[in-house]
Amino acid sequence: PSRMQADATPERTSALLERIAREDGHPDISLGELLDRFDGRAFGVLVVIATLPAFLPTPIGAGAIAGPLVVLLGLQMAWGLQHPWLPRWLRRRSFARARIARFLDRLGDGMARVERLCRPRAPLMLEGAGWRLTGALMALHGVALSLPVPLTNYPFGFVLVMLAIALVERDGALVAICWTLMLACVGVVAALGDAIIETLQRYAA
Numbered sequence: 001p002s003r004m005q006a007d008a009t010p011e012r013t014s015a016l017l018e019r020i021a022r023e024d025g026h027p028d029i030s031l032g033e034l035l036d037r038f039d040g041r042a043f044g045v046l047v048v049i050a051t052l053p054a055f056l057p058t059p060i061g062a063g064a065i066a067g068p069l070v071v072l073l074g075l076q077m078a079w080g081l082q083h084p085w086l087p088r089w090l091r092r093r094s095f096a097r098a099r100i101a102r103f104l105d106r107l108g109d110g111m112a113r114v115e116r117l118c119r120p121r122a123p124l125m126l127e128g129a130g131w132r133l134t135g136a137l138m139a140l141h142g143v144a145l146s147l148p149v150p151l152t153n154y155p156f157g158f159v160l161v162m163l164a165i166a167l168v169e170r171d172g173a174l175v176a177i178c179w180t181l182m183l184a185c186v187g188v189v190a191a192l193g194d195a196i197i198e199t200l201q202r203y204a205a
Contacts (some may be wrong), residue, residue, distance in 0.1 A: 032091030054157030067146025077135025122172025
């Protein structure tokens, strides 16, 4: 089927990611190609891609990789953009499709459970002030993810995966649940503020 036909039929988030990971062609895919192909669902897809380092081994801190991109996407939503913008150098940034496959192998069951609860609903949460508030909270969450707080990559990352599913599935009720979870994550980081500052000072020393 053509690309237009493939996107015309609504896909579950996991099926969409599976298609990206398994389709024939170049073993890598660029962020710019994702933007162009998934249009209205691009924010949700990019949130998942940004969160990959939180679940897969990386040579440096996962949050330091994932957090800034999450912040960038969140600020754009808070500004009211309906389609993400990336600078040219970031659009050209590629990653291996196999990383998405490993991510699905690791989180597939958890994603499937969330997807079974999803359906398009509460559209006001995905428009206007609701959309902007989601972006603002996502940006704060990205800052929290960026900080070197032990044992937070997985839980913070999974909240973002839930949010990505909510955006792709157009589930405003799940978005509202994610608001609460993101606020809780930011609250945890705020409560650990002194310890975080000490850790950062040790890194800088």
